[in-house]
Amino acid sequence: MIQQNRITVSGLKKYFPVERGMFREPRRFLHAVDDITFSIPAGESLSLVGESGCGKTTTGRLLMKLCQPTGGSMQLNDGQQTIDLANLKRKDLRTFRRKAQMIFQDPYGSLNPRMTVFDAVAEPLNVQQIGNGMERELRVADMLALVGLTPPSAFLFRFPHELSGGQRQRVAIARAMAVNPIFVVADEPTSMLDSSVRAGMMNLMLELAGRFHVSYLYIAHDLAVARYMGRDLAVMYLGKIVEQGNTEEVLGHGLHPYTLALLSAIPVPDPRVNRPPAGIKAGVTAPLNPPARCRFYDRCPIGDDYCLNHDHPPLEDKGAGHLAACYKV
Secondary structure, three states: OOOOOOEEEEEEEEEEEEEEOOOOOOOEEEEEEEEEEEEEEOEEEEEOOOOOOOHHHHHHHHHHHOOOOOEEEEEEEOOOEEOOOOOOOOHHHHHHHHHHEEEEEOOOOOOOOOOOOOHHHHHHHHOOOOHHHHHHHHHHHHHHHHHHOOOOHHHOOHHHHOOOOHHHHHHHHHHHHOOOEEEEEEOOOOOOOHHEEEEHHHHHHHHHHHHHOOOEEEEOOHHHHHHHHOOOEEEEEOEOOOOOOHHHHHOOOOHHHHHHHHOOOOOOOOOOOOOOOOOOOOOOOOOOOOOOOOOOOHHOOOOOOOHHHOOOOOOOOOOOEEOOOOOOO
16 A cells, blocks of 8 residues: 655745845845755654754644745645645635644743743644534643643643743643644754653654654754654754664664764764764855755765765655765765
């Protein structure tokens, strides 16, 4: 049986204009997301990793229709129909929001400080007009119990400032899951939490994914977290996906020089292990109107004149569904 894709992205682009004048069109653009393609099967998760500023969060915001793409296509398949996200009309956003939700990175900024826990979790139910008052109260209590905030009565009427960071993020997860979405963008939801509570939060999200058959786009900069959360992995650099495939395959047999540099930066707990340096150079390609060549060329230890004089390499299958965008591997 062929597994159906929940999310299909093709040639997605997002360019932000800079130096816009009052009477002239902008001539410089920041290429935040530049021609990326990937898919997420129903019930599966894709981990998107890369350094700060590479375009991970912008990708998630595009899929949530929080900003409009410059080009490319995005499709969400709910099992009955395929929704064209790139051309989604404003009047259809409410229906879309019931199918897709986002968990933001900052649990201190994603909750309204003037709203109680009950109000925050019930808000999407009110917006979507799901149930009556009593049914919403029961739904909120059930969701709080499901995310580990027990007993719910002890949390319902607290304000965000009365909660710890982990508790706030659990409230944000309960809010996102309250409408039974089929797709969730999780933007580094554990990065601002203490290491002691991260494992519990990740286990909770995996449990909810199995219970609700949710597909995740899990954005992370920590390869260990990405490995734990996603069956598949995509590595992003300056707006481009440079390597993609099964998580264990990519991490165990990385091909792209940038992926190898990320892997070499992982600390080894054995002081006797002497890991050689990654060997990448110091230069970084500017994201403003970048040249057509490989984005990693200025830092690449194996780049040559061929890489310099040709367009950015496409993602090519190097075997067993392991994709890499490099002419030299």
